[in-house]
Amino acid sequence: MIAFGLATLLVAGLALYLGRLLRMLQQQKQQQQAELQKKNSYLFESIDLIARAMQEEQCELSEGALRIWVLLDHLQLTNKPDAKSSYPALFQMYDVVKDMPTHQARKERDKKEIRHLDHIRQQAEINLKDAILQDVSHLLDWVKKAA
Numbered sequence: 394m395i396a397f398g399l400a401t402l403l404v405a406g407l408a409l410y411l412g413r414l415l416r417m418l419q420q421q422k423q424q425q426q427a428e429l430q431k432k433n434s435y436l437f438e439s440i441d442l443i444a445r446a447m448q449e450e451q452c453e454l455s456e457g458a459l460r461i462w463v464l465l466d467h468l469q470l471t472n473k474p475d476a477k478s479s480y481p482a483l484f485q486m487y488d489v490v491k492d493m494p495t496h497q498a499r500k501e502r503d504k505k506e507i508r509h510l511d512h513i514r515q516q517a518e519i520n521l522k523d524a525i526l527q528d529v530s531h532l533l534d535w536v537k538k539a540a
Contacts, residue, residue: 429469437540440464444529444536454518454525458486461532470539480532482524489517 443460446452461483465476477484493510494502518525 433468433470434540436464436468437536441533441536441540444533447529448526448533454522455486455490455514457529458483458525459490462487462491474535479535480528482521483528483532486517486521486525490514 440461443452443457443464447454447457462476465480493499493514494507499507
């Protein structure tokens, strides 16, 4: 009889402890989801801002493509479209400039090499301009729906 009472108390205590752990886990999941939504919201706002700047010619197409591609890569969505097939011109521009030196690395390079790289970048911007702007328009439509 005493053993049964102790066993009942033990089971009840374990059930309460398990309930507490489950509530803590649920709260942790909700907090993680809120943080993820906040991060994605920031990424959507940044993509929107850069895309609009590209449309208004306030941002070079190559710089915008590079920045947007990184932001798209960091989005964490369950139904995220394949960016390469959805925005092929943006990807082409990104692919052209992704390995080009920036900031200090650019300053350390030979001027002739930098001029050559700039020429490649500028030609890609000219050749892909219409397609990039079309991709940017589609991207802005998707951001409105997804954000």
